[in-house]
Structures are given as C-alpha cells and as structure tokens.
Amino acid sequence: MALIQPKAQSFLKERMGVNVQKEGLSGWFMVFEPTERLHLGAEAEVWKGTWFGRPAVRKQRRPRSWRHPNLDHRLGVRRMISEARLLIRTRKAGLSVPCVWDLDYDGGQLILEHLDGRPLIELLNDDETTALHAESVLRKVGAAVRALHRVATTHGDLSSNNILIDGEDVHLIDFGLASVEYDVERFGIDLHVLDEILGASHPQWEGAIDWVVAGYMAAEEAFGPAPVLQGGAVPTAREVHTRLEDIRTRVRYHG
Ligand SMILES: Nc1ncnc2c1ncn2[C@@H]1O[C@H](COP(=O)(O)OP(=O)(O)OP(=O)(O)O)[C@@H](O)[C@H]1O
Ligand SMILES: [Mg+2]
Secondary structure: OOEOOHHHHHHHHHHHOOOOOOOOOOOOOEOEEEEEEEEEOOOEEEEEEEEOOEEEEEEEEOOOOOOOHHHHHHHHHHHHHHHHHHHHHHHHOOOOOOOEEEEEOOOOEEEEEOOOOEEHHHHHHOOOOOHHHHHHHHHHHHHHHHHHHHOOEEOOOOOOOOEEEEOOEEEEOOOOOOEEOOOHHHHHHHHHHHHHHHHHHOOOOOOHHHHHHHHHHHHHHHHOOOOOEOOEOOOOHHHHHHHHHHHHHHHHHHO
C-alpha cells in the first residue's frame, strides 16, 4: 500500500486539490485501493485501482531472484526514480504521459494516473480496424514520438504495448528505459524498435512504419524545429529518419 506522509500534504493540496485536514486523511494513510491486476511482467507488477478516489495504477517493482539482493534493489530503485523523473519532465513539457502521484522508492512503488485508451497492439490486431483508421492512428503515433524526441527524450522501449490510443489522443507509457539524449543513434533506435515490432507482431499492416515516419516528419513541420536545450541541439526529424535507414541496413547485413 502506498502511504502518505504529512509532508506530502501541501503537494496533495496544490497538485490534486485534496485537502488532507478537511477530508480527515491526516497522518499515515493507505491511499491506493487496488481493483484489478493489469500486468505481471519480469520487472513490475501493475495494478489498476484508485488513489484518493481517482483512477490510478500502481507499478510495483519485482525482485529479480538471480541478482544479488543489494544490487537488485539499487538497480530497481534507480530505474524507478528515472521513470518518475522522465514522466514528470515530459509531462511538464506538455506531453500526454501519466501524471506521477506518488513514489515510494524503498518499497519499489510508483503511483501513476490511469490513462484511458486501448494499447496500440490491440487496435492493430483487431479485425474491425480499417486501413484508413490504422493509417491515421499510426501517423498520430509518429507525431507523439516526435513530440517526445523534441524535448531531448528517447523512450527506449517503444513497443505497441507501451502506446495507448484514446480516441484522437495518443498516450505514451512505461518510461523505465527512457533517457535524456542528444545523440542521433538513440533516437533512430526508438523508431527502429517500433519498426521491428510493427513488422514482427503486425505483418498485416505492411508499410506501417512509413505512416509512423510520415507523422514524425509532419510533426516537425507543424511544431517547427526543436529548440536548442541545455544539453545541446536535438537531431532534426530528417536526421533521425536517415539514421533509422542506416540502422535498418546495419541490421540487415550484420544481424
Ligand atoms: N498509466 C497507465 N494507464 C493505463 N494503463 C497502464 C498505465 N501504466 C501501465 N498500464 C498498463 O500496464 C501495462 C504494464 O505497465 P508498464 O508497461 O509500465 O510495465 P513494464 O515496465 O512493461 O513491466 P515489465 O518490464 O515487467 O514488463 C501496460 O502495458 C498497460 O497496459
Ligand atoms: Mg511495458
């Protein structure tokens, strides 16, 4: 259970509009009510539930038995903090990612806003999805990835499970492997991971990556060039696309 400490009260008031005193929630308090398990992965167990009555998810880190417990704990904590940090950073930049509501890194728990929508994998595997719809969704996915890259952030695990489609909106989740980057290679790898997954898991949508790339390029036209940030200049959409082609060639010839 996530616990709320008195020092978090001002955060709750400012960010969530919850008055801890008034609502009789002072002191240590269990706030996450689980309802349904969404996922049991190698690294994390994810539950849906409520946090102060709002739809939330709890991501609980799972110990890896083959690692030394101290090392495992250190790596897990580092990854969880990094995930929270990058979610906060990208959300502040206006991206559609879950809000971070609570982090208990000793207990290995992250509480996030629950976002509605269907995983892209489901939508692409649905027999009712038309080519026109798939194209429009994948263009939007490309635009969402460019919006992420524009703020010097790579996702690191762009699978069709980690992209949620909610009507006209595209949400990105699972920032456990995300990082702040300026070197074009990691940006190209993001698109390449998506390319490989679209080819392997969704072969019926031949050319799907071309729609993603079209959306990626169009987003640069729409948003304009990426601003130069503290760490330098973010690669342009064209540079990332060229790198994707290079990576593809490398993989084809060297496996
Ligand atoms: N904020 C959220 N809103 C809605 N659903 C979510 C959210 N976060 C996670 N999920 C659901 O839980 C699943 C697993 O979460 P996530 O991808 O963050 O874990 P994971 O890091 O992939 O775990 P592992 O690496 O152990 O497989 C997602 O694919 C998604 O279906
Ligand atoms: Mg995931």
